[in-house]
Amino acid sequence: MILTETPRRQRVTKLVGWGHWFAFFNILIAIVIASIYTFNSRLPDTALGAVYLFSNWFGHISFLTFIGFVILILPLCYLLPNVKVVKAIASVVAAVGLALLAFDALVYTKYGLHVSFSSAELLRNETRNVIANFGWQQWGFFALLFIVWLSFQLILANALWKRTERFKLRKYAQPLALFFIACFVTSHATHIWADANLYQPIVEQDDMFPLSYPATAKTLMSKYDLLDRDSYEQRKQLQLERRIQGVNYPTSALYCSINPQSNVNLLVLNHGDIDALVAELPVSKINNYYDLSSSAVAGQFSLLYGLPEMYQHVMYPITPVLLDLPAKLGLETYVYAPGFKYGNSSWDAFKQQFAQHSARLAIAFVSPEQAQELLSHFDFSAGQIVITGLQSDSQVSTYSNLQGVDQVSVAGHEDIAPTLLNAMGCSTNTELYSTGQNLMQLKRDWMVTSLGDKIVLLNPTRRIEVDSNGNHKIFDRQTGAELSEDLNTSVLSQGIKHLSRFIAK
Template sequence: MILGDTPRRQRVTKLVSWGHWFALSNILIAIVIASIYVFNSPMPESGLGVVYLLSNWFSHIAFLTFMGFILFVLPLCYLLPNVRVVKGISSVFAAVGLALLAFDALLYNKHGLHLSLGSADVIRSETRNAMMNFSWQQWSYLGLLFVVWLSFQLMMANALWKRIERFQKKRIGLPILSFFVLCFVSSHGSHIWADANLYQPIIKQDDMFPLSYPATAKTLMSKYGLLDIQSYQRRKELQLDSQFNAVTYPAAPVYCGIRDQASLVLLVATEPVQLGHLGSALALKHHPQHFDVAAEQSAARFSVLYGLPSLYQSALQGQRPVPLDLTHKLGLPTLIYSAQRLPSGVQSLSKDWPEFFNQVSQPGPKLAIGFVNAEQLNTLMSGDLHQHSQLLLTQMRPNQQVGLFSSMALNGTVSSHEDLLPTLMGLLGCNAPSLNYSTGQSLTNVQRNWLISNNNGKLVLLDDNQRVEVDPQGNYKIYDLQSGEQSPNSLNMSRLSQAIKHLSRFAEHR
């Protein structure tokens, strides 16, 4: 019998006990390293999401580290019960494993990927770049850093071995084990519930940690009548991420000529104003079915400047809108004014108020977009701006019908701020399809009589005189567009599916 010798059995028992404490120490280190995933990801929008994040963080990382102990350290304790050998090999395994965890965390932070066969191309590319850019001193530093890290593991292993009898007397193993088991059970139980209810604050964390496969039980629950699987599939189809971090923009190259002598001015009031009186005084044409669908003014500014909903804001705010880049490069003076912060991608086109006012007030070719208050709007309109420039006037009033006034005739279909940029390009004579750079359409050449956008995590579809709102869990409500009252009408799934595909076509699905 392997353990028949009493001294051997005692040595193995002590090594196994040491291994548990060594694993616990590395669990705590791994949890600290894994904080890179947590602090570089968006925080959950709910308290339940935060509780799940913490329990999943502690339990999953502890599980991975303990599995390393089971697979690599525990067999050594029985098959090769030499104290120095076990401590040395275990330290090497721990140092390499935690280094891989740190590398995976940095890879996830930069590319949103974990170490896998699917990320091999990215890893090879990063390795080639590192080999090209790193000098021998930098490689020496990295090697020295790993030696220091391995030395730390060896010192920790020796310190634990010398104090193992003292640790055994503390009897804190059961409370610690109970804590991690409770976290493990509660996180997987919470995920089963969240998956069945499509609860996004939890589901969106599925890919945060490496080798993460949260529990689901849809088939079992549907078998016992606890889940309507058809209703689940329908609600899942209606869901959309609250933002896209990776996009293909533009969807195709945008090539077109423009009228480089045109003078177009779009003014968006940032506070409630009586545009009707102003429009009548200037004999502007009224387009009443124009809506501000955005939840806040920063999202509305993004939609005006990019022709896209705020879903794309985080991915594109550092990139110049393709149409404005085109007009600028083709020599048409392109200027933007806003007292509030603009996306960094358009900062180079931004002007202060005196410069914007002077350029807009003077005759001459230009494309100007101004986010102005009531006083600034009245100052501009009191001159002869409407005589030498084509005008578009609207305002920001989140979730409301705001109307649109223009110098030229526009189509009477329902529209939003996302349609303004394609409309400007159409008025400039650009015949490039707006589908390549916007979810909106030119109101001079309307192709559809519905629109879709997002509002604070909800999808908003305006179609057939109805407003359909779909929340992050896939539940929907229908309102009459004129009265604002909730409607008993059934949902047009075909239209909604078409609209969601239209809205998300710039997104890259990993």
């Protein structure tokens, strides 16, 4: 007896084959749309982080799209084997699903959030505001856009149906399926290792894509002594949130006055011997002063904002309080900072203004020759001044004629903004706008900051470094020797909370 497939079974088989290819091409479209997440996030700076990003991008998005096909389209191929109906329903589902993915990507770009129940209130308020300003033209445009998008899906569905038999003759399906499966498995296996080791270039990508729940296996690994759970929890406690999407700066409104007669100045040398420059000047040295930044640009940021460099990439649209507050309260503000957004003076204009003994806030980033030229005309009896330098991750010779700054046990660039504002008469709480402190009214004998991917805490005798994975090193501040002491996690946790105050929750 010769057994042949019934027409219905043949149609179902062809529909299922068509459905897999329809899902594949929509996977490619979804991956392209998902590039919005990738390129609007901070890209990893390690090879392993980049491998995980690529495998997670392709593996997770293909998994989401294929699961949608399995749940919503595949059952129709068996239960309702009507070619036109299945193609129409599949096209509508694909058009709506990819439109939702694009909408979620736009929400992520603007707010750093995905569409979810927790973000529903924010989206509802934003949508209400946008809709209130919509006219019939905007609604017509969106309706037309969706019709065009749906038409594209219908064209794709019909084109693939006509070519289903041709695809069967070519052995594309298995290698493509294996590629996406390999990406999916690689991303989850890599994340299990990264989560156990708190490897930040991977762990910080956890919330990049929608409906992403990367695999972890801490309980299983600790059960078989592959993970020290106590050590893991300690290292996790010492990690700092580095995926900063928004800030509260200042943390609340500032209420303070500025003395309209203030003459406050900051000179920052890009290089050169500061000690030789000030040898004959009536200034005192600020002891134990450090530039704990990874670059000159980061040091410049910390001086003006009074914040560590971890905030640098999100803070530049906001004017530094050090510049904003005096200007709004009527004190003339002059900044010579070539290439920096808030530099508002040319060299000739700044030099001319600096030579005058008028009320002002004057800040300049200069060479030793320029500093010498400015200081030769400066009246130290009429103005207050701080002279420091940009020397990444180094102790810096820093001088001032402010009272009491020579008794400092540890200081850094983040302390300059609150010190200068206090010198101008602003007595508001410095913690509202800076992680530093007023050097003329010290409240603590330690400082904490971020240096690249590390957290650095300095106290009178020790330098403590914690890397992005929560591992720590302790050094003697005087000799630089590494010590094998136990870490005081409560002090460091306090420091991390101090650094994190400006991160928007």
